[in-house]
Amino acid sequence: MPFTIAIDGPAASGKGTIARALAQEFGFPHLDTGLLYRAVGAIGGDPTTAARGLDPEDLLRPGLRSAEAGQAASRVAAIPEVRAALIDFQRRFSRQEPGAILDGRDIGTVICPGAEVKLYVIAADETRAARRAAELGADPAVMLAELRERDARDAARDTAPLRAAPDAVILDTTAMSIDEAVAAAAALVRKRLERLAI
Ligand SMILES: Nc1ncnc2c1ncn2[C@@H]1O[C@H](COP(=O)(O)OP(=O)(O)OP(=O)(O)O)[C@@H](O)[C@H]1O
Numbered sequence: 001m002p003f004t005i006a007i008d009g010p011a012a013s014g015k016g017t018i019a020r021a022l023a024q025e026f027g028f029p030h031l032d033t034g035l036l037y038r039a040v041g042a043i044g045g046d047p048t049t050a051a052r053g054l055d056p057e058d059l060l061r062p063g064l065r066s067a068e069a070g071q072a073a074s075r076v077a078a079i080p081e082v083r084a085a086l087i088d089f090q091r092r093f094s095r096q097e098p099g100a101i102l103d104g105r106d107i108g109t110v111i112c113p114g115a116e117v118k119l120y121v122i123a124a125d126e127t128r129a130a131r132r133a134a135e136l137g138a139d140p141a142v143m144l145a146e147l148r149e150r151d152a153r154d155a156a157r158d159t160a161p162l163r164a165a166p167d168a169v170i171l172d173t174t175a176m177s178i179d180e181a182v183a184a185a186a187a188l189v190r191k192r193l194e195r196l197a198i
């Protein structure tokens, strides 16, 4: 049985940072599912057609990490047909042996409800905005508005809204360094691996 680690949470909470570090430490492949939606938004035209025809090359498009690409992603992510078109790819990725790590918004709730580890990563809005502003060289106030707009849209949509799975462990990284957040997540994974005697 593959060991799946599901990491969800609002924008810029540190999901990807933790997922990449766990991938290194435990040797599991990692899928940043936000990139799928960013690519669909960037392709343009009919979003459902873009999602159905998504190619791994599309994930390498320049500019996908920008705030504009994040907003476009959040808009197409609210379309049920777009989400449906991306489910199989994510589930196939999650079933790899010996395990896989996926981060996004609906991994623990919809894509991998049986995941062995579910983390829901949060941080104060202002902290997330400051971190993202530093990363992109942008204005923290503009980032704060951008993150809040995106989170509100992601949480309000009918299909697979942003929310913690009932059995997810909430990790608040507001007062944590990257190393501290990664250590907390890794400790949880180790505990679960030990309990399953893997
Ligand atoms: N605990 C932390 N302390 C300081 N900076 C952090 C911490 N965690 C993440 N960061 C930084 O915050 C920024 C956002 O982190 P990251 O990209 O991991 O978030 P994310 O949740 O994956 O974002 P997105 O939702 O946009 O995919 C990055 O610049 C990262 O280096």
Ligand SMILES: Nc1ccn([C@@H]2O[C@H](COP(=O)(O)O)[C@@H](O)[C@H]2O)c(=O)n1
Pocket: 011, 012, 033, 034, 035, 037, 038, 070, 073, 074, 075, 077, 103, 104, 105, 106, 107, 150, 154
């Ligand atoms: N599982 C997911 C992942 C992402 N989204 C949407 O994509 C946007 C961009 O995601 P990032 O993680 O790269 O910031 C995000 O705001 C969501 O709208 C999603 O719906 N489900």
